Amino acid sequence: MLTNVRSDRVKSVRSLSRRSVRERTGRFVVDGPQGVREAIRYAAERVDDLYVTTAAAERHDDLVAGASAAGIHVHETDEAVLAAMADTESPQGLLAVVSARTHTLDDVLSAGPRLLVLLSAVRDPGNAGTVIRGADAFGADAVLVTDGSVDVLSPKVVRSTVGSLFHLPVVTGLDAKATLDTLSGHGIRTLAADGVGTTLLPDVDVSTPHAWVMGNEAWGLPEELRAQCTDVVRVPIHDRVESLNLAMAATICLATSAGATRHT
């Protein structure tokens, strides 16, 4: 049982809340039962350590047994150690340290994707996480993220994906302009979702490969990037509302692409 909140191990795990440390070590933290469960199910070979309190080990005995069976180092800790390791106030008794996997745009394109999302300069962790979860829920083949965006391995993003991060490739560090060119070159239509669009969502053809392109929360997508896209699409909303937030717009576009809202 780990009980020393000042140990090097605790400091080392805690330091993964810093982007620079994640980038140097290639590791990140997943906390909470849902995220940890998906990490073990879909990426057990990358789970380096699982830390669990006695209470959580009892509550999630199947999860802990699965981790042990997969050869993951399981460490029992007291509540104080787990809290000291975590970035959140209530880590729910479970925390895993996972090695990041690097996906490339080439990998994604070689699989012949039909539905993609490109996040360009998206800064809010909750938005990025919600979009990754939505992309997963609606069967997107990958999420692409530009280098000016939030780090998708930050604790807040990881938490808000609730495990979806392990379900589909997330490619990071991309240049927006070059990526739009590459997508077009592969016959993938690029659809900017933006309140200034003149094409309405119900009029969009979602039957052929396409990528939803989402810009920054505050200033949207720069004009030169919008101009580069195949089309700029607006979700029709009531006049009195200025805009939908990014996560809502992305969710609706993805659900539409998946046919989750299509009327028979």
Add this chain to the structure above:
Amino acid sequence: MLTNVRSDRVKSVRSLSRRSVRERTGRFVVDGPQGVREAIRYAAERVDDLYVTTAAAERHDDLVAGASAAGIHVHETDEAVLAAMADTESPQGLLAVVSARTHTLDDVLSAGPRLLVLLSAVRDPGNAGTVIRGADAFGADAVLVTDGSVDVLSPKVVRSTVGSLFHLPVVTGLDAKATLDTLSGHGIRTLAADGVGTTLLPDVDVSTPHAWVMGNEAWGLPEELRAQCTDVVRVPIHDRVESLNLAMAATICLATSAGATRHT
């Protein structure tokens, strides 16, 4: 210029972050330019006071002029006073104290609504705010909220509605069971949005009056309430994803009702 962070006025505004004080005084706080702008535009007669820093008064001179023209008391404050009044760390220089308006279910029903949302035991402020914003964006006639739910006049909810709170009636303090009965009695179909539903969203008839019923974030809608609804509807998602979060599911259902996703 108000500069005394320890004044009774500052304490009085700050105390509105507490639900008990809001309920006793019938007043609440709106902060940030978008929310304040909508309050002035749609409910100027209920805006008792507007507090604004010198910098924000310059940045939003049209808004301040509009407030003055509407007879609202405008008080210039320094940054410290505004920060002390607000519940948030960055109130963006503008804060209004507004008198709450009480809407009743009878008022809403007498207007012959076609699209409603009922939030039952929804606890997260961000979710409640996002649903109110989505209801507004997709032309819902009102949002109904049960008495076990988050207070929609709490600063976090108000902030996340970004002004939508002033666009449509929000009825609070309702009993879920009685409300479902009343809606049915008025010929309004009640559609529980829940991952356990067997009816898929694309198969739902949204052409006649209906209410989306959203349950608690963690445990959903209790079985007895689901059973009382006309139908239990599921947004079709990929098997590997356990569920959509409440705000995402509500947004998709509302967008579908509004025809915002319908293919031509």
